[in-house]
Amino acid sequence: MPLAMKLATWNVNSIRARQERALAWLGAARPDALCLQETKVGDADFPVEEFRALGYHVALHGQRTYNGVAIASLEEPRDVVRGLDDGDDDPQARLIAATVGGVRVISAYCPNGQAPGTDKFAYKLRWFERLSAYLTRRHRPDEPLALCGDFNVAPEPIDVHDPQAWEGQTMCTLDERAAWRRLCGFGLVDVYRARHPEPGRYSWWDYRQLAFPFNKGLRIDHVLATEGLASRCIAAEIDREARKGKQASDHAPVVVEFATAH
DNA sequence: ATGGTTGCTTAGCAA
Numbered sequence: 043m044p045l046a047m048k049l050a051t052w053n054v055n056s057i058r059a060r061q062e063r064a065l066a067w068l069g070a071a072r073p074d075a076l077c078l079q080e081t082k083v084g085d086a087d088f089p090v091e092e093f094r095a096l097g098y099h100v101a102l103h104g105q106r107t108y109n110g111v112a113i114a115s116l117e118e119p120r121d122v123v124r125g126l127d128d129g130d131d132d133p134q135a136r137l138i139a140a141t142v143g144g145v146r147v148i149s150a151y152c153p154n155g156q157a158p159g160t161d162k163f164a165y166k167l168r169w170f171e172r173l174s175a176y177l178t179r180r181h182r183p184d185e186p187l188a189l190c191g192d193f194n195v196a197p198e199p200i201d202v203h204d205p206q207a208w209e210g211q212t213m214c215t216l217d218e219r220a221a222w223r224r225l226c227g228f229g230l231v232d233v234y235r236a237r238h239p240e241p242g243r244y245s246w247w248d249y250r251q252l253a254f255p256f257n258k259g260l261r262i263d264h265v266l267a268t269e270g271l272a273s274r275c276i277a278a279e280i281d282r283e284a285r286k287g288k289q290a291s292d293h294a295p296v297v298v299e300f301a302t303a304h
Numbered sequence: 305a306t307g308g309t310t311g312c313t314t315a316g317c318a319a
Contacts, residue, residue: 055319056311080319082312107312108319154319162318194319248319250308292310292319 044074046276046299047143051077051190051263052284053151053246053293057112058082060291061089067284069096073297074116075142077149077190081110088112105135111149111191115142126172127180136169137176144303145271146181150191155212163212166194170221174228183229186303189266192246192293195222197232200241201261213262231272233265233298238278245280246293254285265298274301 050073054060057078068076076098081088085104093100093114103124104110113119119140126137139148150173155166181187195218199205208214226232234243244259253259267275277299285294 059311080311108317156318248308249310253308 044302046301047075047145048073048297048299049075049077049145049147049188049190049265050295050297051079051149051192051265052295053079053192053263053291055080055291055293056082057088057110059289061092063284063289063291065092065096067281067295068093068098068114071281071295071297072116075119075147076114076295077147078112078114079110079149079151079192081112082107083110101138101140103135103138105133109135109151111136111138111151113138113140113142113147113149115140115147117142119147123180126169126176128172128175130172137173144186145300146185146187148187148189148191150189150193152191152193152195154194155218157212158210158215158217167217167221170218170225174225177225177228181228183268184270185268186271187268188233188271188298189225189230190264190296192263193222194262195219196260196262197222197235197264201235201244203242203244203258203260208260213260226266229268230266231269233267233272233275234261234278234280234296236272236278237275243280245296247285249292263293263296265296267298267300271300274303275299276301
């Protein structure tokens with residue numbers, strides 16, 4: 043029985059474009075589970091064998107061109123559930139859940155929302171409500187659960203490089219932040235922020251305008267854990283190194299560790 | 305600054 047469980051989440055912005063970097067990162071970081079978002083590939087075209095060669099199983103809920111989520115894990119993922127499972131006829135592949143190491147791990151790619159007032163924004167807010175309903179329908183706040191992914195919400199001004207410029211913009215509106223708080227109201231803790239009260243820590247930087255070198259970012263990738271699991275957190279980091287250089291995703295991995303329960 | 309960069313798919317969309 044390992045002493046800790048290491049869990050990571052990373053929006054790779056196409057697993058095919060990022061395959062080399064993603065596999066190199068996985069081989070070096072060796073998390074017990076990695077939640078992937080924006081794989082942008084159908085399940086038949088996911089590089090399963092390359093992950094397998096590193097010792098990782100993969101549970102897939104893919105989609106060609108847009109969206110697509112996955113969970114890679116050292117232990118074989120159990121009880122895999124794909125989608126929000128609420129009878130809604132939603133063709134967008136944005137959620138996959140599996141049990142790994144006794145923890146219910148969920149990889150979520152929440153909608154971007156484009157801009158307030160658009161159909162996409164309404165879909166985003168509704169998707170958050172559906173996700174909240176999914177949690178209350180299928181889970182309890184007293185079980186070990188980690189909801190990981192790209193939420194496309196910067197929860198507070200501290201999560202934004204220029205809060206005044208971003209106020210009311212997509213990812214920073216009152217409605218999105220309210221949806222985020224309702225989600226957390228299930229009984230979830232923002233694991234990174236709980237350990238790191240300091241400003242200037244972001245997980246996403248726009249490709250344009252040299253945003254990364256100037257650290258003009260937002261913290262929109264999160265690990266939300268139920269309180270019992272969150273209380274066992276022994277580390278939480280954002281791997282800025284993975285955002286550096288050529289052919290990087292616009293997101294960095296968020297990595298957390300939990301002491302194993304006894 | 306209705307700009308700018310990247311990826312998928314091939315001119316336009318999404319982020």
